[in-house]
Amino acid sequence: MNRHVHHLLRAFALLSLGAASAGAQAASPIDDLLKVAREELDKLAFDEADRLAADVLQTFDKSLRRTQRILALQIRAAARYPESDGERNVEQAKAYLREVVSLDLDAEIPITMRWSGFDALLEEVRAGTFGMSVRVAPTQTYGGSAGPAVVRVRVNQPAAFVLRATPRQGGVTVVLDSIAVASDTVLRIGALSGAQPILASGEWLLEVESRSLDAGDIRRRPLTATSTPGTLTLPTAPPPFDVGRLLPEVKRTSQRSAIIGASSILVGSLVVARAVQPSELLATDWRVDGRATMVGIMGAIGTAVAWYFDRGIPIAANVRTNQQWRDAYTLSDMKWRDDTQKAFDGYRASLTIVAEDR
Amino acid sequence: MMRTLTLIIAAIAVDAAVVAAQTVPTPPGDTAIRLPLEFGSFDRKPQFRLQLLRSGVRRSIENGESIDRANQSLGGFEVVTRSFSGPGASLRYQNATPARNAPAGLDSVFREIDARAIVGDYGLAVELGWLVREAPLEGKVRKAQIAQIGMRSQYTVGTTGIYTDIGALYRRSVIPIDSRLVDNGIEILLWGVRADASIRYAVPRYPVFVMLGYAIETWAQERTLSRTDVTTRRNEATSSLLMGIGLQRGMR
Numbered sequence: 023m024n025r026h027v028h029h030l031l032r033a034f035a036l037l038s039l040g041a042a043s044a045g046a047q048a049a050s051p052i053d054d055l056l057k058v059a060r061e062e063l064d065k066l067a068f069d070e071a072d073r074l075a076a077d078v079l080q081t082f083d084k085s086l087r088r089t090q091r092i093l094a095l096q097i098r099a100a101a102r103y104p105e106s107d108g109e110r111n112v113e114q115a116k117a118y119l120r121e122v123v124s125l126d127l128d129a130e131i132p133i134t135m136r137w138s139g140f141d142a143l144l145e146e147v148r149a150g151t152f153g154m155s156v157r158v159a160p161t162q163t164y165g166g167s168a169g170p171a172v173v174r175v176r177v178n179q180p181a182a183f184v185l186r187a188t189p190r191q192g193g194v195t196v197v198l199d200s201i202a203v204a205s206d207t208v209l210r211i212g213a214l215s216g217a218q219p220i221l222a223s224g225e226w227l228l229e230v231e232s233r234s235l236d237a238g239d240i241r242r243r244p245l246t247a248t249s250t251p252g253t254l255t256l257p258t259a260p261p262p263f264d265v266g267r268l269l270p271e272v273k274r275t276s277q278r279s280a281i282i283g284a285s286s287i288l289v290g291s292l293v294v295a296r297a298v299q300p301s302e303l304l305a306t307d308w309r310v311d312g313r314a315t316m317v318g319i320m321g322a323i324g325t326a327v328a329w330y331f332d333r334g335i336p337i338a339a340n341v342r343t344n345q346q347w348r349d350a351y352t353l354s355d356m357k358w359r360d361d362t363q364k365a366f367d368g369y370r371a372s373l374t375i376v377a378e379d380r
Numbered sequence: 381m382m383r384t385l386t387l388i389i390a391a392i393a394v395d396a397a398v399v400a401a402q403t404v405p406t407p408p409g410d411t412a413i414r415l416p417l418e419f420g421s422f423d424r425k426p427q428f429r430l431q432l433l434r435s436g437v438r439r440s441i442e443n444g445e446s447i448d449r450a451n452q453s454l455g456g457f458e459v460v461t462r463s464f465s466g467p468g469a470s471l472r473y474q475n476a477t478p479a480r481n482a483p484a485g486l487d488s489v490f491r492e493i494d495a496r497a498i499v500g501d502y503g504l505a506v507e508l509g510w511l512v513r514e515a516p517l518e519g520k521v522r523k524a525q526i527a528q529i530g531m532r533s534q535y536t537v538g539t540t541g542i543y544t545d546i547g548a549l550y551r552r553s554v555i556p557i558d559s560r561l562v563d564n565g566i567e568i569l570l571w572g573v574r575a576d577a578s579i580r581y582a583v584p585r586y587p588v589f590v591m592l593g594y595a596i597e598t599w600a601q602e603r604t605l606s607r608t609d610v611t612t613r614r615n616e617a618t619s620s621l622l623m624g625i626g627l628q629r630g631m632r
Contacts (some may be wrong), residue, residue: 283536317594
């Protein structure tokens with residue numbers, strides 16, 4: 023009997039799938055099968071409900087949407103953990119619920135299937151199974167002063183997150199954001215990298231990946247995004263400040279001047295001492311007066327020392343002129359920066375994100 | 381006389397070398413605003429300074445076949461006012477304490493009042509002056525009126541506050557030194573040279589300076605006895621270590 027029902031349902035579903043592809047308005051046969059399974063559950067026909075859900079999972083494994091898979095697993099778990107009139111297989115039910123949690127941490131049990139024991143079992147499973155939920159606003163206007171677009175994620179164990187984006191038509195995958203350790207966080211999608219949009223115009227495949235730091239389990243959630251970058255018009259940057267144009271601001275004594283000064287006192291004192299030599303008087307010990315030599319040497323050394331420690335004097339006219347140039351450049355640079363900041367602040371891009379039901 | 385010429389030529393050579401070194405050509409196309417003070421050349425600001433002088437003097441005078449020598453200390457002051465290319469003037473007064481244990485003729489009062497007019501710029505200027513010299517002569521202190529002419533060169537070492545000064549003067553008495561000696565038929569002529577080199581350091585941003593220098597002077601005392609027309613000569617020489625401290629305005 024069961025085998026007949028199974029084949030009947032499968033044939034029915036396949037026929038319905040073909041019909042669905044022909045008409046967009048047609049209901050999903052998988053949904054119909056799951057509806058029947060839930061009705062069986064309501065009639066306390068747990069084995070029948072379980073078989074139907076198992077058949078859906080087995081037969082349509084490749085084409086099942088995430089929500090359908092979750093519902094099928096929830097039906098199987100509920101069938102294995104009935105409130106009454108049924109045989110309970112706790113471990114089996116937990117195994118199905120673990121799959122549910124790993125698919126979506128926030129997946130809720132339909133109200134008609136819930137009872138306190140089943141809820142407690144789900145919570146118990148949630149506590150021990152790494153799961154992730156992803157929440158996004160379907161349309162986000164972001165960039166500039168509006169800030170980045172966000173993808174909210176939640177896990178029940180410490181995890182590392184990565185948000186990647188790949189052009190739908192193929193291309194290089196870009197890491198949009200990553201967070202090392204968090205449990206409930208926001209992944210950000212910036213609008214610009216420099217002056218270029220991070221997400222160019224077109225379709226993008228986003229993927230949120232979380233890796234449990236405890237068990238190393240990985241959960242992935244695909245998203246589809248349509249990016250519409252804004253227009254960024256930046257003001258022209260002023261030419262760089264010409265340092266070579268600056269006038270010298272301090273006048274410092276040249277080495278040549280110091281040499282001339284030291285030489286003039288040294289040579290001058292010796293010339294003075296030696297040029298005047300009335301031989302009758304300045305003969306013998308007066309011929310070379312050591313005091314003249316001392317004056318010359320001390321003067322030369324003093325000049326050298328004064329030159330070494332000379333800090334120069336400021337050239338007020340040049341300082342004023344340079345300051346005017348610096349001020350003028352600072353003003354133009356500040357205006358440019360201000361205009362640039364305004365352009366960045368005013369930049370807006372649009373991102374439409376759909377959480378893929380896969 | 382040859383020694384005087386030698387000194388003057390040497391002073392001119394030093395001055396010329398300093399002036400040549402101070403002349404810096406302006407690079408073509410250089411429109412930068414610069415100080416008048418260019419590569420340590422002349423400071424063009426007007427200068428005024430008042431300084432107290434102290435000189436350690438060694439004096440030596442011929443006395444027949446021997447030479448009398450004595451060390452003296454002179455004290456005094458000097459006032460100088462100058463503009464870069466305009467006229468300037470200086471006044472110096474020095475008074476010596478009598479030398480102790482000095483030979484006769486060197487043991488009495490020695491006093492000088494030296495006034496000069498300065499024409500030319502800081503780099504090279506001509507000095508015209510008058511010197512009143514009161515010193516022992518022929519057994520007593522006599523006052524001599526002496527004219528002087530010479531040159532002076534100042535060099536400013538950039539912005540260091542260092543100034544060097546080199547000068548030379550030729551001096552000659554222009555009126556009889558003492559009328560009684562002339563009446564007695566003896567005419568005395570004094571002539572000689574003075575050369576000095578000094579360095580000043582003006583403390584940056586403070587109106588004070590110190591000075592260290594060296595000066596040498598020679599004097600020839602020529603006595604002519606009119607009745608016999610015989611001229612005798614007696615030489616005198618001094619060398620001085622100059623030290624000064626003062627107030628200044630116009631230097632760095």
